[in-house]
Amino acid sequence: MTAKLEKLDGNKVKLEITVSGDQFEEGIQKAYQKLKGKFNIPGFRKGKAPRGIVENFYGPQVFYEDALDEIIPEAYRAAVEENKLDVVSRPEYDVLSIDKKDGVVLTAEVFVKPEVKLGKYEGLKVKKPVEKIAAKDVDAEVEKTREQNARWVEVDRAAKDGDTVIVDFLGSVDGVPFEGGEAKEQSLVLGEGRFIPGFEEQIVGMKAGEQRDINVKFPEGYTPELAGKDAVFAITMHTVKEKELPELDDDFAQDVSEFDTLAEYKKDIKKKMQERADMKAKAEMENQLLTAIADDIKADIPDVMIENQIDYQVQQMSYQLMYQGMKLEDYLQYIGMTMDDLRNEYREGSAQQVKMRLAVEALLDKLKIDPTEKDIEAKYEELAKAENKTVQEYKDMMGAQELDYFKDRVAMEQLFDYLVSKAEVQEVDAKAWEKEQAEKAKKESEKKETKKATAKKPAAKKETAKTAEKTAEKKPAAKKTAAKKETTKKA
Known part of the structure; x- marks a missing residue:
């Protein structure tokens, strides 16, 4: 096999591939072995006719098409490797000539990854959203754990908001019970607003054993049979329960953690919360840096790379809906969106993702970042220690697929450590930063909606x-x- 490379416009190349007669012969023989069972030649049992007989009966080119299917993919792969091409699209084949003796000549046109010219990547200005964990933050986290470990105890008093009550109810409209309006021993947390307006509010004040009729009006947006109608519910209160929180003491700390004292437990919570805040700040800085670097690169990006990224986004969405028991087509129909609409929604973000990926690859190459085995093992040890596991236990937990990409993960960390070390970092308050970003996102969303609404x-x-x-x-x-x-x- 030989291959000649011709560069076309827009990061597209053409490979002219010549496959020898011997290679073509091998392809024909493979095609014959696969297809011989389909031929019924007089004088031979089905599938037993020699190749020469089949070719005489049907013509010498009978196996050519399938032979091409056998030889072209391998010849294309070899040509790509020989010319060290970084391919980003499927090839478009064109067979120029076929000869049993001289072999096959074909072309394969394909898009390749564009050359990237980096802009500025050192000395960039970034903001670091700093959050210092205070005692009140720790107390709020502890309070969440208390709520999760609370128990409900029965009380002999009138029900109030926040209580859990067990009730029977029977609803009727104009004295006639309606379907779905009856329940026995229904558990209900007062104040959560799970029932129609006015229902829970009128149960407040009832005691266990008490009966009461309450009057409500169904919302206009309710089911057609009941929308806007007045209804009466006969309520029977069985039980009133209130939430009892555990005492905040050393016993509580021992029940919910591995620590012996409440002070140790709170100290550990503060440490973990600070670590999460620091990691979030680091991720924010990395995103700012990568966005700035990606926006400053120069590259003639083929449309197919963006389309491939959109394909990936759509596929991910399809998988998520599948887990929820819904097909993507049904979901799009439900929200009144076409597949083209969905792909256009993803287009801008996908283009940015492609630019970021190209920028990262160019930076890794420019800075010659290539983690050693020692670097990788050190990272394994660090992560395993954080999980209180041995390195092998941590690897077993990760799974084979994640292990395959672990070197890339370490390379990315080394890259961002370098970029942050060379950046001009300005510390800002994390809460103010989040508010600023939320307002910015809101304005961008409103701008897009306005643009859609006013489009002619x-x-x-x-x-x-x-x-x-x-x-x-x-x-x-x-x-x-x-x-x-x-x-x-x-x-």
Whole structure:
């Protein structure tokens, strides 16, 4: 196999691949072995006719198409490796000539990863959102744990908001019970607003054993049979329970943690909360740095790379919906969105993701970051220690797939450590930063919605026509390739 490389426009290349007659012969023989069971030749049992007999009966080119399927993928892979190409799209094949003696000549057009010219990546200005964990933050976290470990105890008093009550109820409209309006020993937390307006409020004040009729009005947006109607619910109160929180003492700390005292428990909580806050701050800085670097690169990015990223985003969404028992097509129909709409929603973010990935790869190459085995093992030890596990236990917990990408993870950490060390860091209050980012995101969202709402239909049609024109421009080439393959098939 030999291959000649020709560079086309837009980071597209053409490989002219020549497969020898001997290689083509091997492909024909493989095709014969796969297909011989399908041929029924007079004088031979089905599948037992020699290859020469089959070729005489059906024509010498009978196995050519399947032979091409055998040899082309391997020849293409070898050509890509020989020319050290970083391919980002599927190849478009075109068979130029086929000869049993001279072999096969074909072309493969494919997009390759673009050359990236980095802009500024040192001395960048970034903001570090700093959060210092205070005693009140620790107390709030402890209080959450208290709530989770609370128990409900029965009390002999009138029910109030926050209590859990056990009730029977029977609802009726104009004296006639309606479907779904009856329940026995229904548990209800007063004040959560799980029932229609006015229901829970009128139960407040009832005691165990008390009966009461309450009047409510169904919301206009309720089911058609009940929307906007007045109803009466006959309530029977069985039980009133209040939440009892555990005492904040050393016994509580021992019950919910591995520590003997409440002071030790709180100290550990503060340490972990600070670690999480520091990690969040680091991630924020890394995102700022990578966004700035990606926006400053120069690269002729093929559309196919962005389309591939959109494909990935759509696939991930499809998987998430599948776990919830819903198909993507049904979900899109439910929210009134087409697949094109969804892909356009992902387009801007996907383009940014591609730029970031290209920037990272260019930086890793520029800075010659390549973690050693020692670096990798040191990281394993650090993470295993944080989980109170041995290195092997930690690796077993990670799984084979995560282990495969662990070197990349270490490389990324080394890269960002370098970038942060070279950046001009300004510390800001974390809460103020979060508020600023939330307002910024809100404005961006409103801007997009306004743009959609004010978009003129003619402009949309023009864009659609433009897109269709681009598609139409691509179709003749596809037909040409298909026509050549069909000609080959009939040869």
